[in-house]
Amino acid sequence: MTLLKQTDLILFSINDIREIETKVAAENPGKSLMKKAGKATAALAKKLIENNVHPVLIVAGPGNNGGGACAAAADLAKDGYQVIVVLCADPATYSEGGKKYFEKALSRKVIFKNSNSLTSLLKQDFSLIIDGLFGIGLHRPIAGIEKEVVLHINDYAKETHVPVLSIDVPSGLNADTGAIVRSETEEGVCVKADYTITFLGNKLGLHTADGKDYAGTVIISDLDVEPTAQTDRSPKLNAPASFHFTLPRRNHNSHKGNFGQVAIIGGAKGMVGASILAGRTALFAGAGKVTIGFLSQAPSFDILHPEIMCHDADQMTMRYDVIVIGPGLGTSEAAKLLLSDALRSNASLVIDADALNLISMDESLQDALRHRNAASVLTPHPLEAARLLQESTETIQSNRPQHGLALAKKFNATVILKGSGSIICDQQGQLRVNTSGNAGLATGGTGDVLAGLCGALLGQGLSAFDAAQLATWLHGQAADDLLKKGNGPVGMSPSELPFAIRHCLNNLIKHNGKYASHQL
16 A cells, blocks of 8 residues: 655656656755654654554664664654664765764664664564665665675564565665566575655555565655655556546447447367457446457356357457457467458557467567557567567566566557556556555456556546556455455455446546545
8 A cells, every 4th residue: 555645656767766866966955864764763663653662663774764774763763762772884885964863873872783783673572663774875685794684574564563664765776676686596585565665756666566465554754855756757656546548438428339339259179258258348447349359169148148249250350449359369370361361451459368379479460559559459478579679578577667668669559567556558658556445356367457447448438548547456455345345365266357447437426536435
């Protein structure tokens, strides 16, 4: 969960933050960001501690993160809190500001210990652990004694349920990519925080990949620095507050043709359910008319939703407003021919699953996709993205934003790179990181639901990028609503999602884009 203001939707890179720091130093040479960071950390720590009488344990590393940890320790001690700092750096190497707050903490009776004493320290009770080991400047995997410190903290917090608060970014996490910092020879470790207080601006890496599991609740403190101006190209969190498009409202004087004719093409033998899931979702998300084309023998009708048209795929034309191709498609020659026809049509396309795999294996299909004039939305999971970019899944996951943008540029399309903190981006370089969803979505069939949802929203007039934003958020929020009702994450069924999506979409429209039950 993330506690956000409107300005906190903007996501900053490490370079962006460094530029802000440099600008502040040049324009306000007397302004101490370290002091303000220490005060902000201490203020949050006091709220988290409440009436707990046990000491606060702080781990302080090298650099400004360690100096900020010392500043927080001094501030807590000033207000009467008992503070123990495990020092994982030589304070003589600190900046002048860091040395100042180390000395101030010493003068206020903060207890300093070396890292070798952590094991024995963790035999006692603490009210809170503050992670000030490494910040956004970490470029190597945490190793040696520092690795042992991280592992001990994680084990202690897991066993005792003592909350962990990380300063700026959980130590070991890349603030740009959300991946744990690792190398070819070292796996890397990361502090698993319950809360992260991050400074000067929100960080993209806190919201995707490993960041979703390791950052906990994210709180942004601007340290009294004016927020950087927002641009259309600034990466942002994907949530209703960041939507700048009109939701698909309905006039009374309307008919089914106003809301899109959506075709789902797939349903090869043994995979018919994938197409049915996509078709039912398109229906529940408001498509005016839904047709499913099956590669295997088409059923006469969908027994649960007879309003969905069912045809043999080889008898279908490609004259639809939107074609969703891939759910249950298979990789047969017949599937390839259907995909080729769809790519050369004037319909807006949602390309998923085996359609993506076929494209990854055939340069002529890739060329056809690149040269389309109509909208194209690709919905790969990391393995499908790896095939399309001829990379490994590990490479894709090491920098999800970068590879999502690479896919969008390569194929002249809008891309939803699915996963923890799904990445939504387009060929113009716009990028969003999704805020909704939970582990209940990690099951076969949920991607088919997302594809059908994208198709329905495209059919109702949203642009490819806007449809991708809204579909990804609705898909995750539907899962979150099911979770709140006790229907997950274990055993959450993709078949439950279309009903929840319908509720979410109508709720969002009713409240003018402010989803009533949603918390970022």
